[in-house]
Amino acid sequence: MKLTNKNKYLLAGVVAMLLLSYRLAIHKTLMVREEFYNSLGKKESITNLPRQLSMLGQKEKTLDAQLVAFDVGNSSLQNNLLKFLNQEASKNQVKIIDFNSPHVVEGEKGTTETHILHLEGGYTDILKTLNALENKGSYGAISHLAFEKKKNYRSKRTYLQAQIFLEQVK
Template sequence: MRLDKRNKLLIGGFVLALVVCYQLAIKKTLALRTQYVHDSNIREQTKDLPQKLANLKRQEQQLDTQFAGLNLESTNMQHELLRFLNEQGSEHSVKVIDFSAPHVTHEGETTTSTYQFILEGGFSSILKVAHALETKANFGGISHMAFEKEKNLRNGKSVLQASIFIQQME
């Protein structure tokens, strides 16, 4: 009987020694290892951070130049369109004769705005302005363009006028 009691005490002491070792050494070692692995992962993630930051700055500059080319400074579309037409008109010697209020239609969640204006000048100059409207600006697409040659009765000169409709969907 005495042998069984010793064995039980020996096994109990061994289990108690394991619990004490875990609490004093192994638990702290495992916590430090977990923290080390976490810090190593963060170090790996931040290793190429300067390169990512440089790429983001380059991308921001590219987007800024694209937005500058799209004339997105103002929220008043009609004002910006008129300003753009005047800039292009002075550059290509084209006059803005008429600029009507936009025609707005609502179909479900889609809002369609149609801007109508009349340009006067040479054929190629009007085409250059129309091309600039579609490529350089973000005003929408040209949905209709009609040319009409009119004769001024006062001075006897003929002028070419183009009626242009620009349609924008939102």
């Protein structure tokens, strides 16, 4: 079977017609189909918008309630910590003996601030204060606690002091 010039022209014409029909009809159809699916995705996101908006509103209210519960103001963390300690110490009859600036260490996991506190009072009262400090406040975790019984020889009075390392990783 030998191809003649007529058959060659016919075959070339068919291929040209296929390419032309793809370019004029099928290509446009595929582009419109892609645009349609994109608009369907946008429509779904728009229909979910009120639900997402209400969820964000609820999340905002929850976070605001947590901020009010933690009583975090515009002042620094150290001021908030001291204010919280004063409230708990007065509630539990504990004295704050020493409250220094934090010791800052930068490591691989981030910056670690360690506040060193000295409290004086009864054993259970100090523990109540420390429990409130760790559970109610968002000031960090107690990494070290040392109790020491001391005696004032002038007044012949013994008292209990606690040294606390409050550690917060930022």
